[in-house]
Amino acid sequence: MRKIRVVIAKPGLDGHDRGAKVIARALRDAGMEVIYTGLRQRPEQIVAAALQEDADAIGLSILSGAHMHICPRVMDLLREKGLDDVLVVIGGIIPDVDIPKLRDAGVKGIFLPGTPMQEIIDFIGGNVRPRAEAI
Amino acid sequence: MKLATTETAKQRWEREQLEPALKKSPERPGPFTTISGRPIDRLYTREDLPDFDYARDLNNPGEFPYTRGIHPSGYRSKLWTMRQFAGFGTPEETNERYKTLLKAGGTGLSVAFDLPTLMGRDPDHELSLGEVGKCGVSIVSLADMERLFDGISLAGITTSMTINSPAPMIFAMYLVVAEKQGADWKTLSGTIQNDILKEFIAQKEYIYPPRDSMRLITDIFAFCTREVPKWNTISVSGYHIREAGSTSLQELAFTLRDGIEYVQYGIDAGLDVDTFAPQISFFFNSHSDFFEEIAKYRAARKIWAEVMRDHFHAKLERSLKLRFHTQTAGVSLTAQQPYNNVVRTALQALAGVLGGTNSLHTNSLDEALALPTAEAATLALRTQQIIAAESGVTHTVDPLAGSYFVERLTLDMERGAKEYFAVIDRMGGMVEAIEQGYPQKEIAEASYLFQQAVEKREKIIVGVNDFVQEDEPRHPILYIDESTYDKQLGRLEELRKTRDNAKVQQTLDALRTAARGRDNTMYPLLDCVRAYATVGEMCDALREVWGEYEEVPLI
Numbered sequence: 001m002r003k004i005r006v007v008i009a010k011p012g013l014d015g016h017d018r019g020a021k022v023i024a025r026a027l028r029d030a031g032m033e034v035i036y037t038g039l040r041q042r043p044e045q046i047v048a049a050a051l052q053e054d055a056d057a058i059g060l061s062i063l064s065g066a067h068m069h070i071c072p073r074v075m076d077l078l079r080e081k082g083l084d085d086v087l088v089v090i091g092g093i094i095p096d097v098d099i100p101k102l103r104d105a106g107v108k109g110i111f112l113p114g115t116p117m118q119e120i121i122d123f124i125g126g127n128v129r130p131r132a133e134a135i
Numbered sequence: 136m137k138l139a140t141t142e143t144a145k146q147r148w149e150r151e152q153l154e155p156a157l158k159k160s161p162e163r164p165g166p167f168t169t170i171s172g173r174p175i176d177r178l179y180t181r182e183d184l185p186d187f188d189y190a191r192d193l194n195n196p197g198e199f200p201y202t203r204g205i206h207p208s209g210y211r212s213k214l215w216t217m218r219q220f221a222g223f224g225t226p227e228e229t230n231e232r233y234k235t236l237l238k239a240g241g242t243g244l245s246v247a248f249d250l251p252t253l254m255g256r257d258p259d260h261e262l263s264l265g266e267v268g269k270c271g272v273s274i275v276s277l278a279d280m281e282r283l284f285d286g287i288s289l290a291g292i293t294t295s296m297t298i299n300s301p302a303p304m305i306f307a308m309y310l311v312v313a314e315k316q317g318a319d320w321k322t323l324s325g326t327i328q329n330d331i332l333k334e335f336i337a338q339k340e341y342i343y344p345p346r347d348s349m350r351l352i353t354d355i356f357a358f359c360t361r362e363v364p365k366w367n368t369i370s371v372s373g374y375h376i377r378e379a380g381s382t383s384l385q386e387l388a389f390t391l392r393d394g395i396e397y398v399q400y401g402i403d404a405g406l407d408v409d410t411f412a413p414q415i416s417f418f419f420n421s422h423s424d425f426f427e428e429i430a431k432y433r434a435a436r437k438i439w440a441e442v443m444r445d446h447f448h449a450k451l452e453r454s455l456k457l458r459f460h461t462q463t464a465g466v467s468l469t470a471q472q473p474y475n476n477v478v479r480t481a482l483q484a485l486a487g488v489l490g491g492t493n494s495l496h497t498n499s500l501d502e503a504l505a506l507p508t509a510e511a512a513t514l515a516l517r518t519q520q521i522i523a524a525e526s527g528v529t530h531t532v533d534p535l536a537g538s539y540f541v542e543r544l545t546l547d548m549e550r551g552a553k554e555y556f557a558v559i560d561r562m563g564g565m566v567e568a569i570e571q572g573y574p575q576k577e578i579a580e581a582s583y584l585f586q587q588a589v590e591k592r593e594k595i596i597v598g599v600n601d602f603v604q605e606d607e608p609r610h611p612i613l614y615i616d617e618s619t620y621d622k623q624l625g626r627l628e629e630l631r632k633t634r635d636n637a638k639v640q641q642t643l644d645a646l647r648t649a650a651r652g653r654d655n656t657m658y659p660l661l662d663c664v665r666a667y668a669t670v671g672e673m674c675d676a677l678r679e680v681w682g683e684y685e686e687v688p689l690i
Binding site (some may be wrong): 008012013014015016017018021022024025026028034036037038039040042064065066067068069070093095096097112113114116117118 | 250251253254256261262263264265266269270334338339340341378379380466469470471503504505579582583586590596598599600609612614615685686687688689690
């Protein structure tokens with residue numbers, strides 16, 4: 001069976017990548033194929049990576065407060081590229097008031113500090129719609 | 136083969152007292168390890184310090200190797216500086232917060248800049264979108280720096296600025312504000328973080344490649360010895376290394392090894408060690424494992440004194456004395472049950488004080504949720520004041536000295552740090568080790584192991600993986616909206632219309648010329664600042680000469 005493919009990305013100017021790296025490793029240890037983009041990725045680069053890697057899910061790590069600019073942009077670009085079925089989740093410091101707005105924009109999973117890794121693994125495993133076998 | 140013929144006192148105690156006691160009441164399953172995974176024995180006695188030598192390993196406070204502190208009278212003469220890191224939104228909003236903190240009894244300022252400023256980007260750069268004024272104050276040009284310190288006399292205060300890649304630009308702005316206030320640079324005191332190595336290792340706010348970045352730092356060393364002799368030119372930082380997930384030992388080892396690298400580069404740039412070493416300061420984390428942290432600070436002073444005297448042959452006593460700032464561990468704060476963070480922070484602050492910190496920042500209870508509210512920031516300051524005024528721990532110098540446990544841990548930390556030094560030396564130095572990704576990999580590994588220990592509940596975080604409370608009430612937070620972005624964009628546009636742009640171009644050209652050659656970059660930078668060049672423009676000028684660093688992403 002094809003492994004679930006996840007792009008983990010750090011958008012924005014922030015370089016605090018501890019969370020992104022830990023979760024990337026946890027997903028990989030849970031049997032997923034993980035592509036870590038590295039730091040300071042523009043939404044265009046993240047979506048291009050998802051397309052190129054035929055990703056089932058994108059995980060964004062944002063701690064700086066820029067999520068309300070970055071997430072809607074990523075969602076728009078995914079729709080433009082016909083990647084509506086890619087599951088998008090975000091981890092980071094997200095004020096309560098922004099959570100419904102992010103859900104409205106199409107972000108399915110929102111994980112705050114202290115979330116167990118297993119919860120994120122289970123969420124991605126349970127919510128991706130595995131894409132067709134790559135040709 | 137030598138047979139054990141005599142039983143030590145500890146062995147006798149184990150046989151006579153411990154074993155029967157354990158039969159009745161076995162120990163908890165443990166593991167009895169520090170937060171860094173270091174195993175801790177159930178009992179430490181004199182037998183755990185077989186070669187201990189008071190004069191060599193400790194000595195009195197104010198005497199080499201300064202394990203017990205750099206001041207003979209400890210906190211009886213001068214308490215630590217209570218320096219609360221703050222910055223958000225516009226320069227005016229942050230200025231107001233500074234005035235509140237000073238009025239509440241804060242004794243120094245500490246500036247937090249937003250990410251565009253930290254990364255040398257103007258607010259109109261595409262990567263600045265959504266980041267302006269969010270994690271700190273937005274500083275675009277000298278005009279913002281003037282607003283930031285409006286009504287605050289720079290001659291009468293010490294200021295710490297957490298700025299790294301654009302440290303020379305921001306420092307130049309501070310100096311020009313001081314100049315305009317009529318202050319003498321020779322009397323100015325404060326700190327710029329200016330520690331690029333830990334950016335490559337941990338926090339990742341780098342712009343230029345490592346060697347060009349090191350050139351900027353040695354330019355500041357040279358400039359300050361001549362122009363601003365009381366300024367702390369660098370704050371060699373373990374804080375971010377720890378926040379990125381290192382162990383306590385890795386924090387100690389990598390930070391001190393970074394310090395050694397800076398001293399070596401300064402000497403290689405032609406400076407006499409005693410002209411710049413006294414202005415090097417350090418910055419450590421205070422995490423939750425109480426005694427391990429205290430041992431870390433004590434070991435740090437001892438190692439630094441020995442390295443400076445024996446390796447670099449520094450003659451001035453001030454070159455040997457490690458001075459440091461401490462910040463409680465942001466990463467230990469939980470979004471769950473945020474009031475628990477007050478308790479965590481108090482214990483961490485106490486560890487910093489018992490370790491002899493020279494200045495301290497205590498985090499606010501709401502920092503896992505957002506930037507702190509004014510109320511939360513004031514409570515954090517009060518935590519320090521209670522330790523200073525009420526706990527009694529300031530009455531005697533280094534009160535934990537002679538504890539078998541603390542001294543054993545201190546010696547173990549020292550030995551472990553020296554083992555890391557040897558590995559890094561074999562790679563050719565810290566710049567080379569960073570280029571090979573060595574400290575980065577060590578930290579990533581430690582952080583993953585810790586997270587696994589939390590998942591397995593070998594390490595308990597109250598409110599997160601034990602004592603969890605459902606349906607917590609929502610905590611009020613400071614919400615930074617987009618008004619700063621709009622305001623700073625408007626100001627930038629206005630600035631570009633009203634300043635002498637020919638003069639700006641001319642000063643930026645002079646900066647590029649200095650960067651290509653060997654002239655000290657601080658002098659042309661001061662001219663750029665006086666002409667109201669922006670942080671982004673100055674950083675771009677150097678990007679054109681040196682290019683940008685990109686790390687290979689590793690997981």
